[in-house]
Amino acid sequence: MGEGSCSDYTGIIPVLNEAETLPIVLTELVENGIPRDRVLIVDGNSSDGSREIAESRGFRVILQEGKGKAMAVKTGVENAGSECIVFMDGDYTYPARHIHDLLKQLENGYDLVIGSRVYLEKGSQSTLFKLGNKAFSLFFRVLFGVKLSDVLSGMYPARRKLLREVGFELTGFSVEAEIVAHAASTGFRVTEVPIGYRRRVGRKKLGVRHGFKIALNIVRLTWRYSPVFFILALGALMLIPGLYLDMFVLYRWLFYGVVHHVRALAGITLSGLGALWSILAVLTLYFKRFEIRVLRALRDLEKKVGSEAWQASRGNVAINRNSY
Ligand SMILES: Nc1nc2c(ncn2[C@@H]2O[C@H](COP(=O)(O)OP(=O)(O)OP(=O)(O)O)[C@@H](O)[C@H]2O)c(=O)[nH]1
Ligand SMILES: [Mg+2]
Structure with a gap:
């Protein structure tokens, strides 16, 4: 730098x-x-x-x-x-x-x-x-x-x-x-x-x-700065009511032998989508950080080229074109 x-x-x-x-x-x-x-x-x-x-x-x-x-x-x-x-x-x-x-x-x-x-x-x-x-x-x-x-x-x-x-x-x-x-x-x-x-x-x-x-x-x-993450993170909130419904259905079935078909379907759908959205949200974070790393490398390169060109213009060093 x-x-x-x-x-x-x-x-x-x-x-x-x-x-x-x-x-x-x-x-x-x-x-x-x-x-x-x-x-x-x-x-x-x-x-x-x-x-x-x-x-x-x-x-x-x-x-x-x-x-x-x-x-x-x-x-x-x-x-x-x-x-x-x-x-x-x-x-x-x-x-x-x-x-x-x-x-x-x-x-x-x-x-x-x-x-x-x-x-x-x-x-x-x-x-x-x-x-x-x-x-x-x-x-x-x-x-x-x-x-x-x-x-x-x-x-x-x-x-x-x-x-x-x-x-x-x-x-x-x-x-x-x-x-x-x-x-x-x-x-x-x-x-x-x-x-x-x-x-x-x-x-x-x-x-x-x-x-x-x-x-x-x-x-x-x-x-x-990260709209995709924002949308996916919001979607991931489906996991909360989904898991609640899943637990409720499981509890009723295990302890009372009652089967709630509609709630079970809703719970599985919500928790499944919520889990999927969560995974996608984490992936977008990963890609965002990757993008940041690439941008940082480009900015560092820009600085290096800029400062060497500046020094060269003052006659201090010659630009070594093989160094990149
Ligand atoms: N020009 C300008 N300066 C402002 C404005 N609002 C605050 N400042 C200045 O910005 C600096 C920070 O404002 P503070 O009010 O100290 O904000 P703070 O430090 O976050 O909050 P405090 O905990 O109350 O000190 C101070 O020098 C304020 O005078 C504004 O609308 N215009
Ligand atoms: Mg202050």
């Missing part, structure tokens, strides 16, 4: 009414060696003076298109001029000291590096959120075969090439999940690095409502 340095990067911070925390976030960035001109604040039309706070400290602020964090991320990607982009929230929950370590992994050939929130400050994450995050992680493991522990993290560097391919169609707080789903399902290299996470200052914006939205978005992502 290896695809060029990230010395030129943009730090994108989506901000909506973060006047309380933005000053310490910006100070922390500078203290950690992040130059002001590498940071792009994407404002969601804040009414608390967040925009003015950032501008008065010499940071570049742009107004997002549309509404919601996903659209803010999209606006940021469209306005970032660099190949490497790193995202961070403006609520002082993500320590800026991790930025350089995360970017290093991009330089090591990854396309997306998730800052996995492992070192949690007490009270920084609710149980509901942890459950939702676990559900997403399981979803990514089953569907795409990637082992990630914090797909909803708001601190992650990524290559612009990947981000430009994302549709940004999921509204709400699942923009990160959409980026990870696109990366994992189309052969981009994804990894994670453990980071710290602080308790939010001020009122938490995530609630039970967002929990439902996250669940709905898992369904939408499955439909989008």
Whole structure:
């Protein structure tokens, strides 16, 4: 692997009414060696003076298109001029000291590096959120075969090439999940690095409502990235009433000598179809993962050719055409 340095990067911070925390976030960035001109604040039309706070400290602020964090991320990607982009929230929950370590992994050939929130400050994450995050992680493991522990993290560097391919169609707080789903399902290299996470200052914006939205978005992502699996998995649900009927018929026959012909037929049909659908669903998963492996190999090859051609154009190495 290896695809060029990230010395030129943009730090994108989506901000909506973060006047309380933005000053310490910006100070922390500078203290950690992040130059002001590498940071792009994407404002969601804040009414608390967040925009003015950032501008008065010499940071570049742009107004997002549309509404919601996903659209803010999209606006940021469209306005970032660099190949490497790193995202961070403006609520002082993500320590800026991790930025350089995360970017290093991009330089090591990854396309997306998730800052996995492992070192949690007490009270920084609710149980509901942890459950939702676990559900997403399981979803990514089953569907795409990637082992990630914090797909909803708001601190992650990524290559612009990947981000430009994302549709940004999921509204709400699942923009990160959409980026990870696109990366994992189309052969981009994804990894994670453990980071710290602080308790939010001020009122938490995530609630039970967002929990439902996250669940709905898992369904939408499955439909989008693996529709055949989705249909077959739904069909596999026939196994539950089918097995119930089978057990009932068997029980009545064994203990009471009563034979339920119609229920037996229905039970066998449902459980048979359900079993068949389950097998087909597992097979589609297998083929999906195979497709991902092929795409990943192609992307790796593309990077290798690209970086060698780039080096050759600088006169450093000659392209060895026999090496593929
Ligand atoms: N531009 C823009 N930024 C947003 C919008 N919604 C949230 N943000 C910012 O996105 C970042 C993450 O939002 P949070 O509200 O902290 O979301 P969260 O971290 O998932 O939830 P909490 O647990 O409440 O912190 C923060 O910097 C917000 O200010 C929006 O609609 N537009
Ligand atoms: Mg937050």
